[in-house]
Amino acid sequence: MAVQKPKVFLCYAHKDRDRVEALYQKLSDAGFAPWMNSKDILPGEDWKQVLLKAIREAPFFLACLSNNSVNKRGLIQGEILEALDVWRQKLDSDIYFIPVRLEECQVPEALAKFQWVDLFSDNVFKWFLQGFRAGMERLGVIRPVRLRSRPINKLSKKAVKKMLQENDFFDVYKHWMGKGIQHQYEALEQQGKKLVIDHITGLTWQQSDFRKGKSSITGHGYIQKLNDVEYAGYSNWRLPTLEEILSLMELVKNKEGFYIDPKFNNIQSAIWTADKKSASTVWVVYFADGFCSSLRVYDDAFCVRAVR
Numbered sequence: 001m002a003v004q005k006p007k008v009f010l011c012y013a014h015k016d017r018d019r020v021e022a023l024y025q026k027l028s029d030a031g032f033a034p035w036m037n038s039k040d041i042l043p044g045e046d047w048k049q050v051l052l053k054a055i056r057e058a059p060f061f062l063a064c065l066s067n068n069s070v071n072k073r074g075l076i077q078g079e080i081l082e083a084l085d086v087w088r089q090k091l092d093s094d095i096y097f098i099p100v101r102l103e104e105c106q107v108p109e110a111l112a113k114f115q116w117v118d119l120f121s122d123n124v125f126k127w128f129l130q131g132f133r134a135g136m137e138r139l140g141v142i143r144p145v146r147l148r149s150r151p152i153n154k155l156s157k158k159a160v161k162k163m164l165q166e167n168d169f170f171d172v173y174k175h176w177m178g179k180g181i182q183h184q185y186e187a188l189e190q191q192g193k194k195l196v197i198d199h200i201t202g203l204t205w206q207q208s209d210f211r212k213g214k215s216s217i218t219g220h221g222y223i224q225k226l227n228d229v230e231y232a233g234y235s236n237w238r239l240p241t242l243e244e245i246l247s248l249m250e251l252v253k254n255k256e257g258f259y260i261d262p263k264f265n266n267i268q269s270a271i272w273t274a275d276k277k278s279a280s281t282v283w284v285v286y287f288a289d290g291f292c293s294s295l296r297v298y299d300d301a302f303c304v305r306a307v308r
Contacts, residue, residue, distance in 0.1 A: 013066065052082060180251060
């Protein structure tokens with residue numbers, strides 16, 4: 001179940017539109033719902049009312065600052081004043097108003113009390129997102145979920161049904177009424193490898209780089225190779241538990257016909273897990289059909305999706 005994406009209002013000067021649109025796309029890829037007037041006000045709408053409503057409803061307000069906008073009178077100043085009025089109604093610990101410098105420029109005195117972000121600096125975007133996530137946790141918008149990471153060697157069908165019910169996971173046959181958990185995914189590339197981070201569970205997944213394994217045994221060999229080469233800069237990859245991989249199951253199929261968020265690419269018929277039902281059977285998850293099952297360890301042609 002996908003979380004309703006938190007809205008992020010982008011306040012900017014017209015001359016900075018291209019740079020702010022790039023930020024808009026990065027926030028969207030990180031699992032947020034950015035809002036900017038050039039993209040989100042429809043033809044014929046009362047633009048001023050729509051704009052004020054967006055400021056009041058957004059959990060976050062970004063004042064995008066540059067030499068084009070600092071001390072500029074007009075619409076941007078009005079948006080900032082409206083946002084400051086919203087901020088005054090919040091708790092002292094809330095994170096809401098974030099100045100973002102697009103280039104070297106003077107931060108107005110009225111905004112200097114807020115910790116600003118220099119978006120033009122290297123490797124700052126990850127820190128930037130940490131502020132959002134801290135703010136969402138304080139507001140109760142997101143609640144971290146911790147899933148079992150240790151494999152079980154004798155995971156019975158009865159135990160799986162109980163796990164599905166307790167976590168409210170979706171399974172077409174065993175728990176069709178499950179609603180799943182609220183994810184917040186971020187797709188990114190690291191050292192040339194595509195990953196998906198789930199900021200709700202704290203897990204990092206392979207996005208599309210996985211292979212067919214003739215058995216769960218060769219699957220473990222593939223994981224070892226990932227760790228040997230420090231895939232994407234990490235050496236702690238592993239097979240997911242059934243609980244972890246089932247957390248990715250969506251209630252409806254994506255446009256490619258799989259029960260998983262489209263940020264995950266190239267899903268095959270089923271994925272091996274680290275959990276066994278017995279010494280000779282392993283639990284697998286079918287994203288094409290929306291359920292889990294147990295199969296012989298040596299059954300062919302299933303996939304490996306590493307997690308850490």
